[in-house]
Amino acid sequence: MSIIQAVSSAYKQNAAEKQQISQKTLAAMAATFLAIFLLIAPEMAMAEPWDDVAQSILDIFTGGLARTLAIIAIIACGVMAMVGKLSWQWVIYIVVGLCLIFGAAAIADFFIGAAGG
Structure with a gap:
């Protein structure tokens, strides 16, 4: 071998x-x-513990801190627009993002209602 x-x-x-x-x-x-x-x-x-965790996550994304960060983002857009350094593409991203974050509950309720649930 x-x-x-x-x-x-x-x-x-x-x-x-x-x-x-x-x-x-x-x-x-x-x-x-x-x-x-x-x-x-x-x-x-x-499922009660899972509901509590999910509600806590929802509160984080739509609560006071998220609202404060959204206001700061809009102020930053205003300052950048004032000095002429703003890309309007970013404004669209921020506005659409804020609409989706804070309108998520209404959007979900709409689809649940439309589905007959």
Whole structure:
């Protein structure tokens, strides 16, 4: 047996061992995820904690801090327009972004109402 054949044989054997390890790892990961899901399933049925988290995120995006940042962005646009350094493309981006952020609830209610929900 030549050296090249020996190296090739060892390489093939090593590749087969790696494939077996990865299959065992995949099976262990799948079993772990299944066990975690079965442990969490009762909490998922009670959606109250998720509602609280979602409401907190909504309050962050539409609350006082977001309103203050929106006012600062509009003031910055006004100052830049005053000195002639404003790209009107940025104004459109800012206005559309603010309309989507602060009008998100009305937009969602419109689509939910239109869908009959």
